[in-house]
Amino acid sequence: MTTPVTVRAPQPSGDYPLLSVQDLRVRFATEDGPVFAVNGVSFDLRAGEIIALVGESGCGKSVTAMAVPGLLAPTATVTGRVLLAGRDLLELTPKELRAVRGKEISFVFQEPMTSLNPAFTVGKQIREVLQRHEGLSKKAAQARAVELLQLVRIPAPERRVDEYPHQLSGGMRQRVMIAIAVACGPKVLVADEPTTALDVTIQAGVLDILRDLRDELGTAIVLITHDLGVVADLADRVVVMYAGRPVEQAEVHELFAHPQHPYTNGLLGAVPHREQGVELVAGRRLAEIPGLVPALRSDPDECVFAPRCSRRTDVCTSRRPPLEPVRPGHPAACFHPGEAS
Amino acid sequence: MTTAPDGERGTTAAAPMSQPGPAMAVPPPRQRRSRRLLKRFFRRRLSVFGLVVLLLILSLAVFAPLFGSPSRNDFGAVLLGPSAAHPLGTDDLGRDTLARIAYGARVSMQAGVMATLLAMAVGVPLGLIAGYYRGWADLVISRFTDLLLAFPFLILAVGLAAILGPSLRNVVIALGISALPSFIRVTRGEVLGLREQDYVAGAVADGAGDGRILSRYVLPNAISPLLVQATVTVPEAIIGESVLSFLGLGVQPPTPSWGTMLSAAQTFLTQAPLLAVWPGVAIALAALSFNLVGDGLRDTLDPKATS
Numbered sequence: 001m002t003t004p005v006t007v008r009a010p011q012p013s014g015d016y017p018l019l020s021v022q023d024l025r026v027r028f029a030t031e032d033g034p035v036f037a038v039n040g041v042s043f044d045l046r047a048g049e050i051i052a053l054v055g056e057s058g059c060g061k062s063v064t065a066m067a068v069p070g071l072l073a074p075t076a077t078v079t080g081r082v083l084l085a086g087r088d089l090l091e092l093t094p095k096e097l098r099a100v101r102g103k104e105i106s107f108v109f110q111e112p113m114t115s116l117n118p119a120f121t122v123g124k125q126i127r128e129v130l131q132r133h134e135g136l137s138k139k140a141a142q143a144r145a146v147e148l149l150q151l152v153r154i155p156a157p158e159r160r161v162d163e164y165p166h167q168l169s170g171g172m173r174q175r176v177m178i179a180i181a182v183a184c185g186p187k188v189l190v191a192d193e194p195t196t197a198l199d200v201t202i203q204a205g206v207l208d209i210l211r212d213l214r215d216e217l218g219t220a221i222v223l224i225t226h227d228l229g230v231v232a233d234l235a236d237r238v239v240v241m242y243a244g245r246p247v248e249q250a251e252v253h254e255l256f257a258h259p260q261h262p263y264t265n266g267l268l269g270a271v272p273h274r275e276q277g278v279e280l281v282a283g284r285r286l287a288e289i290p291g292l293v294p295a296l297r298s299d300p301d302e303c304v305f306a307p308r309c310s311r312r313t314d315v316c317t318s319r320r321p322p323l324e325p326v327r328p329g330h331p332a333a334c335f336h337p338g339e340a341s
Numbered sequence: 342m343t344t345a346p347d348g349e350r351g352t353t354a355a356a357p358m359s360q361p362g363p364a365m366a367v368p369p370p371r372q373r374r375s376r377r378l379l380k381r382f383f384r385r386r387l388s389v390f391g392l393v394v395l396l397l398i399l400s401l402a403v404f405a406p407l408f409g410s411p412s413r414n415d416f417g418a419v420l421l422g423p424s425a426a427h428p429l430g431t432d433d434l435g436r437d438t439l440a441r442i443a444y445g446a447r448v449s450m451q452a453g454v455m456a457t458l459l460a461m462a463v464g465v466p467l468g469l470i471a472g473y474y475r476g477w478a479d480l481v482i483s484r485f486t487d488l489l490l491a492f493p494f495l496i497l498a499v500g501l502a503a504i505l506g507p508s509l510r511n512v513v514i515a516l517g518i519s520a521l522p523s524f525i526r527v528t529r530g531e532v533l534g535l536r537e538q539d540y541v542a543g544a545v546a547d548g549a550g551d552g553r554i555l556s557r558y559v560l561p562n563a564i565s566p567l568l569v570q571a572t573v574t575v576p577e578a579i580i581g582e583s584v585l586s587f588l589g590l591g592v593q594p595p596t597p598s599w600g601t602m603l604s605a606a607q608t609f610l611t612q613a614p615l616l617a618v619w620p621g622v623a624i625a626l627a628a629l630s631f632n633l634v635g636d637g638l639r640d641t642l643d644p645k646a647t648s
Contacts (some may be wrong), residue, residue, distance in 0.1 A: 071546055095550075102547035109546070114539040119561035128557065131545050180547065 016086065016124035017044035018220050019068070019105075019188050022319060024080035026060070026067050026244075035061045036299040037076075038093065039244040043237075047119070048214055050221040052252070054267070056230065058293045060244040065192050065224045069105050070097050083186065103133040106181035110193040112174035116165035122149075122176045123161035126183055133184045148179040152209050171202035175209065182213055189213065190222045195230060207234055228271050240264050243304040244296050246323060250330040260326050260337035262309050269340065303335070311336040346623040382641045399628050402450050405443035411597045412436060420613040428621050432602070433609055436618065437604025442623055448598040449627060452512050452582035452591075453575040459517030460524050460574060465567065467521075469555050470530025473536055482525060489522040498581050502590040512591045516578045527570045531563035538562075565642035572635025576628035583624050599624050 026038040038060040045051050053061040066072050068082050082089040084105060109115045111303055117125055126145035130136045136144065149157035151179060152175040165173055174194065181189055183197055193201040204238035211234060213219045231252065238255045240248040248261040259265045269287035306316040315335050323333040383389055415435035422430045429438035471482040501515035536543065544558050585591035586600025594601050599620040606617035
């Protein structure tokens with residue numbers, strides 16, 4: 001991705017964060033013993049802010065996202081606090097949680113092709129949430145459904161509203177998913193790789209829609225992605241995750257300009273740049289991070305990235321690196337922080 | 342479900358509905374799904390034949406009174422062959438066979454459809470619970486299903502009918518219970534797959550409760566196999582009703598039923614063999630027509646089917 005890093009002035013912060021995730025830990029019970037999927041993730045999200053969780057496959061970013069509205073399977077043990085407007089979602093009863101989901105906090109899944117109910121028209125599926133959460137009449141809900149399709153820029157919404165999912169393309173289905181997610185004007189939208197399954201031209205359109213939602217409705221967005229181009233394009237702040245731990249956190253321009261953790265440096269080094277493309281001769285390779293994400297069988301008191309790290313010293317395997325600021329407002333969990341030479 | 346092939350977009354785009362201007366970007370609405378499915382069904386000749394026979398039998402049942410009384414006897418005209426007055430002849434009490442076949446169709450259709458509805462009404466919810474909640478509920482329901490399946494369909498029905506006593510209502514109950522396990526199985530199997538679907542996860546994320554998920558997301562998507570299962574069960578139940586009535590465990594004389602007619606015809610097999618042929622043909626045609634329609638439905642509703 002060659003998207004330039006757009007620097008956006010941070011939103012004025014409210015009195016308290018809209019969504020505050022504090023020391024979130026998720027452990028799965030499996031037949032082969034516990035899996036430590038998320039180990040102490042914390043972040044705050046203010047109204048109208050977009051925070052991105054990035055990392056490679058298996059780093060726990062999706063699990064973190066699912067844990068926020070309590071969508072994980074019963075085999076998961078979730079601890080910590082997920083405060084939405086001051087209320088801990090982890091403490092709610094299933095019934096209270098159902099009232100919150102889709103109304104105050106919504107989720108957009110990765111798979112647009114299979115995430116809509118094939119048995120009903122898209123209009124009926126949008127009406128469904130409106131009638132349930134907002135108590136709208138069928139007629140009012142139908143009118144609102146058309147508006148919502150318009151909001152997510154579906155052409156000829158008054159016709160599309162009566163079509164079945166199989167009549168829509170993947171990009172349109174993803175937009176319908178977003179329309180359903182924002183139907184009740186949620187405060188927080190959690191989008192798990194919303195563009196990964198779409199082709200590049202459609203990705204841009206979906207990202208624009210998310211940006212508009214933030215700008216027009218003030219929706220705060222938790223964006224899960226492994227696409228740093230998307231991050232640079234959309235996010236205000238970034239949490240870099242590795243092996244279930246947050247390893248670095250910063251404003252987006254700060255992170256791209258001054259990456260501190262060797263893992264973040266590795267991720268940024270693996271992104272192709274235009275200058276590089278010009279001189280891409282004789283099989284020059286993109287930088288890669290050697291090795292694989294470790295199996296999360298334990299949560300050891302050491303740096304989990306050490307086995308793949310070029311800056312590794314003895315201290316890295318002796319204790320856990322604390323997530324502490326190395327630059328103003330820019331914490332990184334590394335004993336040897338700094339930008340790559 | 343199936344993604345419609347692009348060719349279809351092409352054919353309907355030529356329809357005069359398309360407007361110029363900004364609407365050009367959007368293809369005009371394609372044929373409704375039901376229309377396309379009907380078309381696919383009617384391409385199958387055997388299924389259409391089945392449907393025609395089925396409609397004939399149904400109209401026979403509906404308009405049965407037009408064929409005369411099934412119980413008026415005429416001892417001056419017993420065991421007659423086909424004639425103008427009695428197109429299918431008369432039985433040992435001089436009753437008109439056509440009228441009795443027509444009234445028998447009522448009993449058979451009722452028994453077949455009611456038993457199937459009963460089996461669905463009980464089996465589908467049980468299958469939903471077993472497949473969706475799993476755990477001990479699934480364990481209990483599935484073992485109960487295995488228990489019922491251990492007996493062949495007719496043996497179970499005969500046994501139950503013998504316990505309940507002979508009457509049309511009890512025949513329906515006996516056949517309904519016998520058909521129960523297949524509905525539980527089919528429903529449970531479908532639900533096991535559907536509960537893992539992304540749109541079910543999406544419904545949870547939108548705040549839907551279990552009841553809503555089952556009624557709006559799971560059941561509607563399990564309808565096709567259930568419909569097919571129903572068309573398999575109805576002929577089974579029709580044959581089952583005939584068997585029970587034949588054995589004297591079902592509908593009692595003088596009420597005409599294909600099974601009782603067959604049973605009565607046994608005695609006169611040498612004098613009037615046609616008396617046994619008519620109800621036999623009726624049973625065979627009824628069962629066959631349902632099966633053919635069911636085959637057609639299965640192929641039509643199969644999402645993997647081509648075209």
